[in-house]
Amino acid sequence: MTTPDARELDGLGALVRAVPDYPTPGVTFRDITPLLADAVAFNGAVDSLADLVAHHGPVDTVAGMEARGFVLGAALAVRLGVGFVPLRKAGKLPPPVESVTYDLEYGSATLEVRTGTVSPGSRVLIVDDVLATGGTAAAAVSLVGACGGDVVGAAFLLELDGLGGRDALSGLVVDSLLTVGS
Ligand SMILES: O=P(O)(O)OC[C@H]1O[C@H](OP(=O)(O)OP(=O)(O)O)[C@H](O)[C@@H]1O
Numbered sequence: 001m002t003t004p005d006a007r008e009l010d011g012l013g014a015l016v017r018a019v020p021d022y023p024t025p026g027v028t029f030r031d032i033t034p035l036l037a038d039a040v041a042f043n044g045a046v047d048s049l050a051d052l053v054a055h056h057g058p059v060d061t062v063a064g065m066e067a068r069g070f071v072l073g074a075a076l077a078v079r080l081g082v083g084f085v086p087l088r089k090a091g092k093l094p095p096p097v098e099s100v101t102y103d104l105e106y107g108s109a110t111l112e113v114r115t116g117t118v119s120p121g122s123r124v125l126i127v128d129d130v131l132a133t134g135g136t137a138a139a140a141v142s143l144v145g146a147c148g149g150d151v152v153g154a155a156f157l158l159e160l161d162g163l164g165g166r167d168a169l170s171g172l173v174v175d176s177l178l179t180v181g182s
């Protein structure tokens with residue numbers, strides 16, 4: 001594993017495309033697909049995320065939110081040698097499920113987890129690509145908590161500054177590899 005220096009972080013940041021007025025006017029969408037498509041950058045980002053969360057000590061599970069959280073969460077789970085729990089959008093998982101509805105920067109959504117996937121008392125790390133308002137991550141925290149999981153923290157590839165994400169997750173340890181203004 002490697003700790004990225006400022007130059008490496010700048011390199012990763014340069015592979016996140018800013019798309020003005022998408023998906024709604026006034027929102028600048030941060031598109032991580034160029035970073036994911038670059039083998040060196042994607043590998044480096046996963047290594048750096050693993051370093052960033054090492055202070056938690058061992059975790060039992062990574063939980064990631066559909067859809068972009070699956071990409072980074074599953075890759076990080078493999079790198080950490082732990083299992084992955086998918087937190088899915090409504091109606092995708094067969095019952096029984098636990099569910100929670102939340103607001104987004106551009107709408108609202110429901111997250112679900114299959115009952116029994118999170119072991120009670122297990123140490124769970126929440127992972128997603130972007131922290132914006134924190135609504136998705138807060139929903140993930142409450143979903144995993146409702147299953148009896150012990151959420152040790154949340155980690156993101158990219159934090160959008162100024163949208164209140166950290167405030168929405170107050171009391172939780174939040175790690176972000178990159179930060180940009182919203
Ligand atoms: O902090 P928040 O304001 O909740 O926003 C962050 C969430 O928004 C995006 O997901 P989105 O719901 O757009 O779904 P996608 O991953 O399927 O594109 C992103 O991947 C995060 O999950």
Ligand SMILES: Nc1ncnc2[nH]cnc12
Pocket residue numbers: 027028029030031104105106130132133160
């Ligand atoms: N501005 C944004 N760009 C990418 N993903 C997001 N999720 C919520 N807000 C976002």
